[in-house]
Amino acid sequence: MQSGMHTGKARKQRGSGKHHHGHSSGAAHGAARLTTELDVRTAVVRPQAMQTPVLVLNASYEPINICGAKRALVLVLKGVARTEEEQGAILHAARVRVAMPSVIRLLEYRRIPHQTRALSRKNILLRDRNCCQYCQVVLTAGELTLDHVIPRSRGGLSTWENLVACCPSCNRRKGNQMLHELTEMKLLREPKPFSLHTSRHIMRMIGSADPSWRRYLYFESGEAA
Ligand SMILES: [Zn+2]
Numbered sequence: 001m002q003s004g005m006h007t008g009k010a011r012k013q014r015g016s017g018k019h020h021h022g023h024s025s026g027a028a029h030g031a032a033r034l035t036t037e038l039d040v041r042t043a044v045v046r047p048q049a050m051q052t053p054v055l056v057l058n059a060s061y062e063p064i065n066i067c068g069a070k071r072a073l074v075l076v077l078k079g080v081a082r083t084e085e086e087q088g089a090i091l092h093a094a095r096v097r098v099a100m101p102s103v104i105r106l107l108e109y110r111r112i113p114h115q116t117r118a119l120s121r122k123n124i125l126l127r128d129r130n131c132c133q134y135c136q137v138v139l140t141a142g143e144l145t146l147d148h149v150i151p152r153s154r155g156g157l158s159t160w161e162n163l164v165a166c167c168p169s170c171n172r173r174k175g176n177q178m179l180h181e182l183t184e185m186k187l188l189r190e191p192k193p194f195s196l197h198t199s200r201h202i203m204r205m206i207g208s209a210d211p212s213w214r215r216y217l218y219f220e221s222g223e224a225a
Pocket of ligand 1: 132133134135167168169
């Protein structure tokens, strides 16, 4: 089913950050429109299947990211990516049945600046391994909040260096105060951008549990498991 959702061919367009897929047939286009992000959210599927991490490959098959299955499915239904490996669960939404992806591949090559990952809640939680950077409690992504080390109200920016995973109680305790005003709160480590090295390491950590990821994660020479 998923390969019928788009008519795009795997193209490698270096340097192109835009996605055009205006040549979809009417039926495929209609189906993609039917299954909006909202449909996916309310669709019938085991909840854990929606949260399963999905490996995202560039058009060149290079692993570039991990996203949640819900986001991956939206990319597939929009025709931006195609499913390379399935996870077994089937999504029933609106009038479509789609196999939940385990690995997806972008149809257009995306240039990924070295050592820069997209700044997102998900990536910050991945970097911090779902661990509150103040009290070290490990929680699920849904339970954690993001804390601005220098509060926004005091000029703190939303950057890799100023955002950390934080449990609700530490977040309440810290409030709008600066760290140096709170002697009992310290950062576990200095927050840094999510490097390519870190993300590869995390992809492998997660991927080692999923055999369908392995062939994509270990193809680089000199980096055997
Ligand atoms: Zn905490």
